[in-house]
Amino acid sequence: MPRTAALPMGVAAVMLTNIGLIFFYAPVERTMGLVQKIFYHHVASAWIGMAAFVVVFICSIAFLVQRQPRWDYTARASAELGTLFTTIVLVTGPLWARPVWNTWWTWDPRLTSTLIMWFMYAAYLLLQSVVSEGETRSRLAAIYGIAAFVNVPLVFFSIRWWRSLHPVVISTAGTGLTREMQLTLASSVIAFTCLYAYLLHLRVRMLRVEEQTALLEAQIIREET
Amino acid sequence: MQPFVHSILLIASKDLRSELRRPVSFLSTIVFCLLMVFLFGWMQMLAPFEATSQFPVFVWVILLFASLFGTAQTFAAEVENDSLTALLLAVPETSCILLGKLLANTVVLTAISLVTVPLAFVFWDAPGPERMHVFALAIWLGVAGLSSLGTLLSSVAEQAGGLAVLLPVFMLPLSLPLVIAVVELSHAGMGATGGLQPWLYLALVCDLLFLSLNLLLAGVLLEV
Numbered sequence: 001m002p003r004t005a006a007l008p009m010g011v012a013a014v015m016l017t018n019i020g021l022i023f024f025y026a027p028v029e030r031t032m033g034l035v036q037k038i039f040y041h042h043v044a045s046a047w048i049g050m051a052a053f054v055v056v057f058i059c060s061i062a063f064l065v066q067r068q069p070r071w072d073y074t075a076r077a078s079a080e081l082g083t084l085f086t087t088i089v090l091v092t093g094p095l096w097a098r099p100v101w102n103t104w105w106t107w108d109p110r111l112t113s114t115l116i117m118w119f120m121y122a123a124y125l126l127l128q129s130v131v132s133e134g135e136t137r138s139r140l141a142a143i144y145g146i147a148a149f150v151n152v153p154l155v156f157f158s159i160r161w162w163r164s165l166h167p168v169v170i171s172t173a174g175t176g177l178t179r180e181m182q183l184t185l186a187s188s189v190i191a192f193t194c195l196y197a198y199l200l201h202l203r204v205r206m207l208r209v210e211e212q213t214a215l216l217e218a219q220i221i222r223e224e225t
Numbered sequence: 226m227q228p229f230v231h232s233i234l235l236i237a238s239k240d241l242r243s244e245l246r247r248p249v250s251f252l253s254t255i256v257f258c259l260l261m262v263f264l265f266g267w268m269q270m271l272a273p274f275e276a277t278s279q280f281p282v283f284v285w286v287i288l289l290f291a292s293l294f295g296t297a298q299t300f301a302a303e304v305e306n307d308s309l310t311a312l313l314l315a316v317p318e319t320s321c322i323l324l325g326k327l328l329a330n331t332v333v334l335t336a337i338s339l340v341t342v343p344l345a346f347v348f349w350d351a352p353g354p355e356r357m358h359v360f361a362l363a364i365w366l367g368v369a370g371l372s373s374l375g376t377l378l379s380s381v382a383e384q385a386g387g388l389a390v391l392l393p394v395f396m397l398p399l400s401l402p403l404v405i406a407v408v409e410l411s412h413a414g415m416g417a418t419g420g421l422q423p424w425l426y427l428a429l430v431c432d433l434l435f436l437s438l439n440l441l442l443a444g445v446l447l448e449v
Binding site for chain 2: 123
């Protein structure tokens with residue numbers, strides 16, 4: 001098997017194993033039924049959404065210190081993937097919540113924090129797309145990436161205190177997991193982490209090639225004129 | 226230390242004098258706030274709101290938008306006159322520029338809130354705050370934090386092309402913890418029962434965090 005095919009094949013195998021565990025190994029939850037299966041991908045996506053934000057933060061600092069484009073590529077790619085996985089959380093959450101809580105949306109601390117995080121990612125990507133000049137774009141995005149990340153714990157705690165001081169009609173507490181469920185959840189987290197790492201690798205490579213192509217294009221135009 | 230503080234004060238006074246000479250941004254923001262006060266007043270005629278619990282929410286919606294308009298033009302003069310390089314050469318540290326502008330923005334927004342909030346009490350027929358000092362502290366902490374965040378992000382938005390929509394998109398998600406804290410603190414000032422300390426601490430932490438970001442990121446933010 002060629003080396004380039006081994007990585008996607010491996011990630012696909014991990015993902016398929018995870019899907020198999022979800023549908024054939026993990027038991028059907030007694031009260032929620034089949035819809036509870038969303039939980040495995042919902043939680044794994046939420047984990048990746050948060051981890052991707054940490055990567056954006058670390059790479060933003062690294063970029064501002066070293067000024068090497070690779071940190072900007074990684075931060076940008078991670079933000080794109082973070083947005084994707086956070087969107088999955090925001091879509092699967094209401095799909096799960098509707099039959100269980102009888103509502104599509106509730107201003108629960110976790111849901112609200114996730115939504116705010118999504119808006120921060122959206123602002124970060126917007127910033128990356130509106131600035132055309134490379135160095136300025138990377139610098140401004142790094143600054144926003146740092147400012148947004150340090151704000152995340154404050155967002156979470158402020159909403160948690162706010163809600164906990166008010167009556168909470170719907171509680172998310174009390175999700176007892178069996179051993180099979182815990183194993184399946186762990187496999188989901190591993191599978192999604194592998195998928196994230198693989199997609200990050202691909203996207204960083206793509207951004208590097210895009211940049212090199214643009215430089216080459218500019219060089220050819222200069223030589224022609 | 227003295228040249229650092231002196232430079233901050235000089236930049237703040239430069240911005241304030243420039244604002245006084247041509248108070249377009251200040252007057253527009255004041256008129257906007259008054260329009261919002263009247264608009265919410267009319268809405269109250271249709272659906273009366275409960276003063277203690279809802280008054281601070283409406284006040285902070287207005288002040289949040291005022292901070293967006295008030296801080297949006299922070300670096301407009303420097304960009305228009307191409308004077309940022311000169312300003313960078315004139316100060317001992319880059320952060321002096323951000324802190325000076327932050328101070329000027331805080332003064333302007335405090336003036337705006339001093340006009341808007343009393344008028345809101347009058348036009349919405351709300352009872353005065355039971356704990357005036359808590360209410361005043363909430364307003365000032367909120368105004369200072371929003372000025373701080375607005376100063377930092379207006380520079381980002383200005384360098385990103387200056388599109389008017391960028392600053393709200395950047396600022397609103399980040400301002401949320403501070404807004405929640407000062408709304409709850411204002412509730413406490415109005416006489417609502419409940420914890421006061423967590424919100425006071427949260428507002429202080431937000432203010433300090435935004436101030437620290439201005440200090441730490443100034444060097445990379447204002448590169449020419």
